[in-house]
Amino acid sequence: MLKLPCGRTLYYGKGDVLVYRTYARPLEAPPIPESPYSETRNVIFAHNVKFAVSGEALLTSFTEGDNRQVVATDSMKNFILRQSASFDGCATEGLLAFLAERFLAVYPHIDRVELSADRIPFEPLAVPGPGGFMHNDLVYRPSHNDHASAGMEVVRSEAGGSAIASHWCGLSALQLIKVSGSSFAGFIRDEYTTLPEAQDRPLFIFLDLLWRYDDPEDALRPEKGRYVPAEQVRDIAHNVFYEFATPSIQYLIWLIGQRLLTRFPQLAEVRFESNNRTWETVVEPAGGGAPGVFTEPRPPFGFQGFSMTKDDLLALRDDVPGESA
Numbered sequence: 001m002l003k004l005p006c007g008r009t010l011y012y013g014k015g016d017v018l019v020y021r022t023y024a025r026p027l028e029a030p031p032i033p034e035s036p037y038s039e040t041r042n043v044i045f046a047h048n049v050k051f052a053v054s055g056e057a058l059l060t061s062f063t064e065g066d067n068r069q070v071v072a073t074d075s076m077k078n079f080i081l082r083q084s085a086s087f088d089g090c091a092t093e094g095l096l097a098f099l100a101e102r103f104l105a106v107y108p109h110i111d112r113v114e115l116s117a118d119r120i121p122f123e124p125l126a127v128p129g130p131g132g133f134m135h136n137d138l139v140y141r142p143s144h145n146d147h148a149s150a151g152m153e154v155v156r157s158e159a160g161g162s163a164i165a166s167h168w169c170g171l172s173a174l175q176l177i178k179v180s181g182s183s184f185a186g187f188i189r190d191e192y193t194t195l196p197e198a199q200d201r202p203l204f205i206f207l208d209l210l211w212r213y214d215d216p217e218d219a220l221r222p223e224k225g226r227y228v229p230a231e232q233v234r235d236i237a238h239n240v241f242y243e244f245a246t247p248s249i250q251y252l253i254w255l256i257g258q259r260l261l262t263r264f265p266q267l268a269e270v271r272f273e274s275n276n277r278t279w280e281t282v283v284e285p286a287g288g289g290a291p292g293v294f295t296e297p298r299p300p301f302g303f304q305g306f307s308m309t310k311d312d313l314l315a316l317r318d319d320v321p322g323e324s325a
C-alpha cells in the first residue's frame with residue numbers, strides 16, 4: 001500500500017495491463033532433485049501487470065483537482081507496453097524493477113512505484129522431429145494452471161536512483177489432488193462437531209506460495225544462478241505432497257516450507273495461503289487402491305495461512321515423518 005512520508009495513503013495507477021512480449025532472453029536455473037525444470041525459453045514472455053504510483057506532488061490532484069502533475073493512467077499503460085520492448089532480462093522480477101526504475105527516471109515528481117505481475121503461461125506443443133516428438137518454438141497454447149507472480153515497491157533513493165523497498169515472488173493458483181495418503185483426525189470433538197475423522201481422504205488443495213529473498217538482487221540477476229523459478233517451487237510442493245502421509249493441510253505446508261527453505265538458502269521467508277477443496281465422498285473405497293466415487297465439495301471452504309523463515313529450519317526435528325506415500 002503506497003503511502004506518503006506523512007503516513008497518508010495516496011496512490012493511483014492501472015491494472016490488467018496485458019503485455020505479450022515475445023523473444024525475451026531465456027531463463028536458466030541450476031537443477032534441483034525434485035524438478036526436471038532447467039530453463040524457460042521465454043519465446044512468449046507474457047504478463048498481466050498492475051502498476052501504481054505515489055508522491056507528495058500528487059496530493060493536490062486529490063485535494064484541489066489540479067491535474068498538472070498527473071500522468072494519465074492511460075499513459076502509464078502505454079509506458080509499460082512500450083518500455084517492455086526494451087527489457088533485456090528473463091524474469092518477471094527483473095521486468096518489474098526495470099519498468100519502475102524507468103518510470104521514476106522519466107517522471108521526477110513521482111517518488112514511489114508499487115507494481116506486480118502475474119505471468120501468463122504459454123505451453124510449447126510437440127511436433128515430430130528427426131529424433132521423435134520435440135517442442136517447437138512457434139506454436140503455443142495458453143495454460144490455465146498455476147502461474148508465477150511477483151511484486152515490489154520501488155522508491156526514489158537519496159542518490160538519485162531507485163531502490164527496492166520491498167519485494168515478494170510467488171506461485172499462484174497451484175491446485176493439487178492426492179488421491180490417497182492424507183488423513184485428518186484427532187481434532188476437537190464437541191457439540192459443534194459433525195465432521196467424521198478421515199484416515200484416508202482424497203485431499204485437494206488450492207495453494208498460493210510466496211517467497212522473499214535475503215537479497216533481491218538474486219531475483220533480478222538470474223545469471224548469478226540463485227534465482228528461484230516458480231516451476232521448481234511447484235515441483236517441490238508436489239513432491240513433498242507425494243512423499244509424505246500428512247495429518248492435515250497445516251502440517252503439509254510446514255513440510256513444503258521446510259523443503260523450500262532447505263533447497264533455496266537464498267530465501268529469507270516463504271508464505272502459504274491454502275484452501276481445502278477435499279472431494280466429497282459419495283462411494284467410500286473399500287481400501288487403498290479400491291475404486292471410490294467423489295464429487296465437488298460444497299462451500300464454505302476452509303483455508304490456512306502460514307509464514308516461515310530460516311529460523312524454522314533450526315527447529316527442524318528428527319521426528320519429521322518420513323513415511324512414504
Ligand SMILES: O=c1[nH]c(=O)c2[nH]c(=O)[nH]c2[nH]1
Nearest residue numbers: 184195247248249250276302
Ligand atoms: O487439513 C485440514 N485442516 C483443518 O483445519 C481442517 N478442518 C476441516 O474441517 N478439515 C480440515 N482439514
